[in-house]
Amino acid sequence: MKKFIPLLVVIFFFGCKDDIDDTIVVAPTENLEVEDFIYKVMNFAYYWQKDVPELADNKFTDDKEYTAFLQSFDGPVSLFEGLQYEQDRYSVLINDYKAFENNMKGISLSNGMNFGLVRFSQNSSDIFAYVQYVISGSDAEIKGIKRGDIFTDVNGNQLTTFNYRELLFSNAASYTIDLATINNNTITKTGISINMTNSQQTEQSVHLSKVIQNSGKKVGYVMYNSFVTSQDEDLRIAFANFAEEQIDELVVDLRYNRGGSVATAQLLGGLIAGQHANKVFGKLVFNEKLSSENQDVKITNSNINLGLSRVFFLTTQSSASASEMTINGLKPYLNVVQIGDKTEGKDVGSNPFYDYIDSNRTINPNHNYLVLPITFKYYNSEGVGDYSEGLLPNISIPENLTNLGVLGDAEEPLLKKALEYIRGQATGGTSTRYNRLHSSLVELQTEAGYTIYFPKD
Structure with a gap:
């Protein structure tokens, strides 16, 4: 089991006792390095480890059985999702730890526009965004975006529950938003489009x-x-x-x-x-x-x-x-x-x-x-x-x-x-x-919440 530290300070130096990596290993020729890492972390430290049968310490009898289990998943993300407790809304697999570290310092690729997302109705996949606040000195502030502004489309595409991550949270250098207004619980497009440019931003907490x-x-x-x-x-x-x-x-x-x-x-x-x-x-x-x-x-x-x-x-x-x-x-x-x-x-x-x-x-x-x-x-x-x-x-x-x-x-x-x-x-x-919101409009919980860390010197 690999020891770990948090973003900036040492948290724990645990020794792994009675967990799977004391007895079961994966063959190095199988190219399952990431999957092996993920499984052993979850088996060791996951809060709900006892509630997930796949994470039981006696799940596998030998190396071959363990390797076959890892191979049965379609990559790291599929494995990670398969090991989560059904009530877990917050565990995350990060594919770029450096971006994660920057984010935890308040540094991210952003145009400075912080927003919430809302469904048009309970059964609709269409959503719109409303601006909560704007970072001082950012591209959003320069272009006149302000708290309460609403937009429905990005790059000419109606925002939906299926595409908002790709359209809004990618590493694209820029994207264009189409503004709208809300009146009597009705969203009306204004015909105004604004190109938003992303750059590395440090948001002040x-x-x-x-x-x-x-x-x-x-x-x-x-x-x-x-x-x-x-x-x-x-x-x-x-x-x-x-x-x-x-x-x-x-x-x-x-x-x-x-x-x-x-x-x-x-x-x-x-x-x-x-x-x-x-x-x-x-x-x-x-x-x-x-x-x-x-x-x-x-x-x-x-x-x-x-x-x-x-x-x-x-x-x-x-x-x-x-x-x-x-x-x-x-x-x-x-x-x-x-x-x-x-x-x-x-x-x-x-x-x-x-x-x-x-x-x-x-x-x-x-x-x-x-x-x-x-x-x-x-x-x-x-x-x-x-x-x-x-x-x-x-x-x-x-x-x-x-x-x-x-x-x-x-x-x-x-x-x-x-x-x-x-x-x-x-x-x-x-x-x-x-x-x-009107009963026909439903706020969408888009992000699971930032991590809460426990640092221990």
């Missing part, structure tokens, strides 16, 4: 940070879009400013934050609730083989103490993974008020596995695959977890495509509701229902 005057109170507002460890200093700076301004309340906008590093989630917990530094933030539970790694992770001592008794989180169904960990992890210590929509429900996390060929962590030069299986489940200090259906908001106000508002503006609907709550004009426990 702290998208917005400001202090808002609200009826005599100073309210810190931060929109945080990804738990990127390499950008932790920017997060610290934002909260140091809040401390200097002596804010009275805090609103953390995680509506489009799909996750990232556990270490950065611990840091955010310590920046929000500094008075509870070094207390248990969460409990990580691994599979039976790795049960010795089950452990508590602590709220990081950030040396910043805002002295808050409560915190507001703005969420949508795109809030996932480390975002949910942060919300759930702070509930035992602060009055947590969640406003918006329910979160995605990713209560599990991953570790990335590289195919190391020696003890010096030399990556196998014969392929670029990286296995990213679910390896642990997360609970808070009180043992609360199992929120695969999402964390429910105290005040339900899903985003409305016809009135998304300006992010960070006091009149933006979700932030406005938080400010009203602070002024005593809204109460928790009420469910204020806003129709985000």
